[in-house]
Amino acid sequence: MDVNAYRLSAEAFMTDLTREYYLHYAGLKEAYEIEPIYGRHEELFTAQAIDSLREQRAATEPGNDESRRLRMLLDFAVEGYLGQETKALEAELARREAALTVHVRDRRIGFRESSVVQANEPDADVRADIEWARNELTESELGTLDRELLERQHRCTAALGWGSYSEMCAEVKSIDLAALHFQTAAFNADSEARFPAVLGPEVQRTLGIDLAQLRRSDLVRFFRAPEEDGQFPADRLVPSFMETMLGLGIDVADQSAVHLDLDSRPNKSPRAFCAPVGVPGEVHLVLTPVGGRDDFGVLLHEGGHTEHFANVDPKLPFEYRYLGDNAITEAYAFLFEHLIEDPEWLRRRLGIEDAGSLLAHGRAQRLIYVRRYVAKLAYELELHAAPHGRSWDDLSARYAQLIGDALQLEWPRQTFLADVDPGFYCAAYLRAWALETHLRAYLRESFGPAWFEHREAGDALRRFWAEGQRLGAEEMLDELTGRRLEFGVLLEDLGLVGT
Numbered sequence: 001m002d003v004n005a006y007r008l009s010a011e012a013f014m015t016d017l018t019r020e021y022y023l024h025y026a027g028l029k030e031a032y033e034i035e036p037i038y039g040r041h042e043e044l045f046t047a048q049a050i051d052s053l054r055e056q057r058a059a060t061e062p063g064n065d066e067s068r069r070l071r072m073l074l075d076f077a078v079e080g081y082l083g084q085e086t087k088a089l090e091a092e093l094a095r096r097e098a099a100l101t102v103h104v105r106d107r108r109i110g111f112r113e114s115s116v117v118q119a120n121e122p123d124a125d126v127r128a129d130i131e132w133a134r135n136e137l138t139e140s141e142l143g144t145l146d147r148e149l150l151e152r153q154h155r156c157t158a159a160l161g162w163g164s165y166s167e168m169c170a171e172v173k174s175i176d177l178a179a180l181h182f183q184t185a186a187f188n189a190d191s192e193a194r195f196p197a198v199l200g201p202e203v204q205r206t207l208g209i210d211l212a213q214l215r216r217s218d219l220v221r222f223f224r225a226p227e228e229d230g231q232f233p234a235d236r237l238v239p240s241f242m243e244t245m246l247g248l249g250i251d252v253a254d255q256s257a258v259h260l261d262l263d264s265r266p267n268k269s270p271r272a273f274c275a276p277v278g279v280p281g282e283v284h285l286v287l288t289p290v291g292g293r294d295d296f297g298v299l300l301h302e303g304g305h306t307e308h309f310a311n312v313d314p315k316l317p318f319e320y321r322y323l324g325d326n327a328i329t330e331a332y333a334f335l336f337e338h339l340i341e342d343p344e345w346l347r348r349r350l351g352i353e354d355a356g357s358l359l360a361h362g363r364a365q366r367l368i369y370v371r372r373y374v375a376k377l378a379y380e381l382e383l384h385a386a387p388h389g390r391s392w393d394d395l396s397a398r399y400a401q402l403i404g405d406a407l408q409l410e411w412p413r414q415t416f417l418a419d420v421d422p423g424f425y426c427a428a429y430l431r432a433w434a435l436e437t438h439l440r441a442y443l444r445e446s447f448g449p450a451w452f453e454h455r456e457a458g459d460a461l462r463r464f465w466a467e468g469q470r471l472g473a474e475e476m477l478d479e480l481t482g483r484r485l486e487f488g489v490l491l492e493d494l495g496l497v498g499t
Ligand SMILES: [Zn+2]
Pocket: 301, 305, 330, 333
């Protein structure tokens, strides 16, 4: 197989697929026509292409540039192959999910919008009813398809010659999942005792209940935090983003590659996203503002992805511009998103002098996320281990136990498959959170607490961004500070060490 021809085809595929995704989910094109795109690039996702990439990679010097690029292509090919093999099931799941209705107390709510309705619902018992009804539907209407999907993924992995799905992901993504599990489990053990003290006062302040009364169904409301909306006025949303980037020497309005889409459109997805159609030449940031704190966090998050992709060196090979370790781009996204928890930024951009409660709430939310993802990784490693012969019942019980223990509340069993992201994306998030904490500390030490107002900090970021995703998160940190990627910094950042 000619690898250079493969690269050219892969880049054309990525551009076409991302453009189709952008047009459909921005509400600019009704049909989502991805079949013809896959059809034009059939040769990319065959078992033969995967075998050939593995063979060619085996013949390279481990760690050299060619070996690295072939590994990224292999990751791309495997993901596309599994995607091809499961696309009919995925489409059927999406079709059913879009048609489902949750019935709660004489109300009918779309399955997909039910979590938004739940977040906006002030009555805790109604929230619990919405969630119970949605979970029942997840099991009764989607459960069979979810199980088929997982079995299909595992069968394909075996057919490609890997011992397990975990083994395959660890190899093609070059992540030591077992070591990451060990490190992150230590984070959960070390933050266990302080967790109630971080969460309790915030649950009391925002939901008006004791921690002992907190249910799984209250978490979306806790994250929504409507009482904070007043501090994040809609007319400051875009200006605060533009000013932040200007402080770093980036005039977003003047970047020909960056396209902001904040308009309302009937069929526009409520979920914000960044679509890197061309890296670095054409990047779309799509968001439908709904008001409040979330809009600011989401715009900054997607803005971090957007600036990363728009600043990649155009001379880099395809793999480093489009593929590689997603913990890298997620770290830049979180670096900006976390500005809404930064007292300097809140004061300078939004005029908030007393950010005490915002910081306490942000800290509790972040700790919930990290602890949940640590438990998710532990669970997914069991789910995707070599044939374990465990029953669905056993796995769903294990899922509820691991996440419930991490969050110290009762967790439902029904979402044990729906809650799983493909390709161990949970590992990308966990490593991104650790990398972002290191990166933010580096920027603060180098440029001061208002690092986002220093052009030199922008110069440093542009140097990192130019590299695309050539390096993994661990390698990038090693080059930057000589330090190892570890989770002790997260404990420290969340104020969980010492007295
Ligand atoms: Zn992201």
